[in-house]
Amino acid sequence: MKISTLIDTNVLIDVWGPAGPMKGWSASAIASCRRDGALVVNTIVWSELAPLIATETALRKAVDMLGMDRELVSWDAAFLAGVTHSRYRRAGGVRERTLPDFFIGAHATVAGHRLLTRDAARYRSYFPDLDIISPETHP
Numbered sequence: 001m002k003i004s005t006l007i008d009t010n011v012l013i014d015v016w017g018p019a020g021p022m023k024g025w026s027a028s029a030i031a032s033c034r035r036d037g038a039l040v041v042n043t044i045v046w047s048e049l050a051p052l053i054a055t056e057t058a059l060r061k062a063v064d065m066l067g068m069d070r071e072l073v074s075w076d077a078a079f080l081a082g083v084t085h086s087r088y089r090r091a092g093g094v095r096e097r098t099l100p101d102f103f104i105g106a107h108a109t110v111a112g113h114r115l116l117t118r119d120a121a122r123y124r125s126y127f128p129d130l131d132i133i134s135p136e137t138h139p
Helices: 009-016 023-036 043-049 056-065 075-090 099-111 120-126
Strands: 005-007 039-042 068-071 114-116
Touching: 005 023, 005 099, 009 023, 009 043, 023 039, 023 114, 039 043, 039 099, 043 056, 043 068, 043 099, 056 068, 075 099, 075 120, 099 114, 099 120
Parallel strands: 005 039, 005 114, 039 068
Antiparallel strands: none
């Protein structure tokens, strides 16, 4: 069975940004997920990557080199993101956890993707049924 994986922004920054302690793990995790099935990037991740990559053409090439599919965030996912973010804020959550994180988690949930991220706790708290790949779950 093929499994699709939405790649969180932080993992792509590890791979495409300056060398850091998680670069090796992130590159290896992307390769492992590619063996399992489709890699996906959505419009939210795309927008968060824009400041890192010089041009949109360069970002397209980088995404294409990894063989990632590009997906729009659905209306259902947008609604789930808004409801979940509202619940987070009512529970005393601070604005550090911005709405884009909730869009990413909601998109993965609604579309049936796994999520490759370094922020597992953040997503697990609000999307408990989401299959998450992180350094904690896949060292």
